[in-house]
Amino acid sequence: MTAEIITIGDEILIGQIVDSNSAFIARELNLIGISVCQITSIQDEKQHILTALKEASGRADIIILTGGLGPTKDDVTKYTFSEYFDDELVVNEKVLAHIEELFKKYKKTPISDLNREQAMVPSKARVLHNKYGTAPGMWMEMGNKVFISLPGVPYEMNNLMEVEVIPRLQEKYHRPFIYHKTILTRGEGESAIANKLAAYEEKLPSHIKLAYLPDLGSVRLRLSGKGKNEEELISSVEKQVEGLYELLGDLIADEQEEDEKIAVQISKLLSSRKEFLSAAESCTGGALAAEFTTHPGASACFKGGIVSYATQIKIETLGVRKELIEKFSVVSAEVAEAMAKNARKLFKTDYALSTTGNAGPTKGDSEAEVGTVYIGLATPEKVYSKKFLFGNSRDQVVKQTVQKSFEMILKEITKD
Numbered sequence: 001m002t003a004e005i006i007t008i009g010d011e012i013l014i015g016q017i018v019d020s021n022s023a024f025i026a027r028e029l030n031l032i033g034i035s036v037c038q039i040t041s042i043q044d045e046k047q048h049i050l051t052a053l054k055e056a057s058g059r060a061d062i063i064i065l066t067g068g069l070g071p072t073k074d075d076v077t078k079y080t081f082s083e084y085f086d087d088e089l090v091v092n093e094k095v096l097a098h099i100e101e102l103f104k105k106y107k108k109t110p111i112s113d114l115n116r117e118q119a120m121v122p123s124k125a126r127v128l129h130n131k132y133g134t135a136p137g138m139w140m141e142m143g144n145k146v147f148i149s150l151p152g153v154p155y156e157m158n159n160l161m162e163v164e165v166i167p168r169l170q171e172k173y174h175r176p177f178i179y180h181k182t183i184l185t186r187g188e189g190e191s192a193i194a195n196k197l198a199a200y201e202e203k204l205p206s207h208i209k210l211a212y213l214p215d216l217g218s219v220r221l222r223l224s225g226k227g228k229n230e231e232e233l234i235s236s237v238e239k240q241v242e243g244l245y246e247l248l249g250d251l252i253a254d255e256q257e258e259d260e261k262i263a264v265q266i267s268k269l270l271s272s273r274k275e276f277l278s279a280a281e282s283c284t285g286g287a288l289a290a291e292f293t294t295h296p297g298a299s300a301c302f303k304g305g306i307v308s309y310a311t312q313i314k315i316e317t318l319g320v321r322k323e324l325i326e327k328f329s330v331v332s333a334e335v336a337e338a339m340a341k342n343a344r345k346l347f348k349t350d351y352a353l354s355t356t357g358n359a360g361p362t363k364g365d366s367e368a369e370v371g372t373v374y375i376g377l378a379t380p381e382k383v384y385s386k387k388f389l390f391g392n393s394r395d396q397v398v399k400q401t402v403q404k405s406f407e408m409i410l411k412e413i414t415k416d
Contacts, residue, residue, distance in 0.1 A: 001175050002037040003029050004060035006052050008067035008077055009152055012041050021066045021157055028161050033175030033226070034062065044068040049080040057145050062169065067152030069135035071114040078138070081149050082122040085140055089120040092127055092136070099134045128164040132156045137164060146172070177230040179237050182213075183221040183244055184254040186407070190214040193221070196247055207233075208240055217403050218253070262406045263292045269413050270301035270350075277409065278347035279305035280318055280339040282330070283357040283373060288402045303347045308339065318342050331357050331368040336376035336385040344378040351412070352378040353405045354385075359397040373401050377408050 005025050011017045019041060026036045037060055042048040044067065056063045068077030082089050096119035103111040118134045121127055128137030128148075133156040138149040148165055150157045185193060190212050201210055207227055213220040223240055227233035245252060254265070270277060279289050289305040292298055308314040311330050315322050319342045320335060328334040339354035357373030370392050376385040388404055390397040 001034045001062070001173055002060045003034050003062040003064060004037055004056040005039045006049075006056060006063065006065045007039070007041045007152070008044050008049065008065060009041075010043055012067075013043060020154055021152065024154070024158055025064055025066065025161060028166055029062075029169075030178060032166060032170055033178045034169065034173075035226075044076055046076055046080045046083075049077060050084055053081075053084050053147070057142070057147075061144070061173075062146045063148070064165075065147070065149045066157055069118070069149065069151045071112075071118055071134065077149060078120070078122075081138065081140070081147075085122060085124060085142065085147075087122040087124050090123045091119050092121045093119075094129075095119040095121065095127060095136045098129070102134060128160055130156055131159055131163070139165075139168065176226050176228055177233050179225045179230070179233050181223045181237050181241055181255065183223070183241065183248075183252055185219045185221060185248060185251045186217060186253045187251050188219070190219050193219055193248070193251070197221075197244075200243055200247055204240065205236060208237060215403070217400070217407060261295065262403070262410060263298075264295050266406060266410050266413070267292070267295060267297050267301055269410075271297060273413070275351065275413075276301055276303050276347075276349040278303050278343050278349040278352045280343035280352065280354040280376075281305060281307050282309055282314070282339070282355055283359045284355045284398050284401050284405075285309060287398050288353065288355060288405055291402055291406075303349050306343060306346075314339065318346070329367065331372055331374060333374050333376075333385040333387065336374035337378075337383045338376075340376035340378035340385070341383045350380055351409060352376075353409060354378075355401050355405060357388075357390075357397070357401065359401075360392055360394045371397055373397065373404075375401065375405050375408060377405075377412060379412060 005022045007019050007022055012019050022039045029036055040052055042052050053063065065077060068075045096116060099115055099119055100111060115134060121136060121138055122140065124140060126139040128139055130136050130151060133151055133153055135151040137160045140147045150160050194212060204210060208223055208225045211222045211224065213222060221244060223237050225233050225237040281288050286307045292302055306318055308318045311325060314320040314325065314330065318339055320338045324334055324338055336354050336356050339356060340352045343354060344352035354376035355373065358368050358370045360370035371390045373388045373390055374385050375388065376383065386408065390400045
């Protein structure tokens with residue numbers, strides 16, 4: 001069972017937005033045993049859409065379009081969708097009532113004819129209720145192929161996939177089971193690990209694949225299996241996991257049935273222990289707190305943070321002694337530790353992370369080389385810091401500092 005995803009919109013093609021919709025749709029399909037064979041991005045233009053639909057139907061069983069369903073005149077997906085099926089657009093009274101209700105509740109501007117026109121759908125389409133927006137999803141079938149058109153607004157599309165599309169696909173198709181197991185490694189790069197696993201990969205059963213997913217300071221190894229019997233499939237994948245442990249030993253840091261961000265792991269651990277974390281950031285400019293709080297559930301373990309970017313804020317708000325900064329400079333182990341210690345006290349948390357360094361391109365208030373970073377960690381028992389050299393790319397310095405900060409706290413709370 002295969003699917004193809006077609007994203008529609010010039011904003012993707014010119015790099016104005018990142019196509020997160022395809023990633024979400026692909027993950028949701030994969031979880032129910034449907035493999036994505038291709039992802040295509042095209043203009044919101046009639047001929048491009050018609051060509052994409054025709055070509056996709058020759059490759060996949062399920063074709064999912066996202067985008068081009070707005071109220072403006074340059075959104076032509078719905079009209080082209082109708083033409084492809086030799087159909088006509090008709091008013092769907094339920095959709096129209098929903099649009100009018102949304103405007104009545106949430107909009108200050110009066111409803112326009114363009115908005116009402118979004119209630120026009122192909123007469124043969126099965127309408128998918130869009131709880132959060134005015135553009136409905138549409139489900140059409142031709143022969144043994146399913147065509148689904150969804151709005152491009154991510155939260156609208158996400159809800160439609162979860163509530164409407166996935167349940168209908170599960171009901172319609174008998175699908176194989178898919179099982180993933182992700183092994184997180186630290187300490188060696190992708191090429192070094194690949195060399196260790198060369199013979200192992202050659203002996204993998206045909207229904208199991210190994211993927212390398214390198215990240216800052218780590219490499220995730222994802223074993224993916226597909227089969228008709230769920231119990232046998234899980235057993236065969238777990239057997240291959242044992243082989244990874246034999247070959248990689250201490251390089252393995254963790255394992256997950258699904259890919260899971262390190263911030264989520266920390267959040268779950270702290271929440272289960274009813275412990276809290278806070279942050280005092282300088283060179284990361286709030287990136288650490290932003291990454292941590294992006295994930296649901298962070299409020300149960302993260303109290304807050306201070307972005308003490310300027311030296312004066314470190315002194316006046318965070319309480320770092322001026323003499324300490326004058327003696328060691330803002331980019332130092334002593335200041336990093338003072339920042340973490342004071343943040344822990346200020347927010348009344350069990351743990352506190354701090355970051356101070358030169359992300360570049362200039363040195364700022366310190367003579368330390370660009371790329372020099374100190375990360376501090378305050379715990380109930382101690383305060384300590386580590387020095388890192390992350391190169392001269394500002395973006396990478398920030399990203400690696402956040403990653404290493406998370407690695408430090410994760411190691412600390414799992415050491416027992």
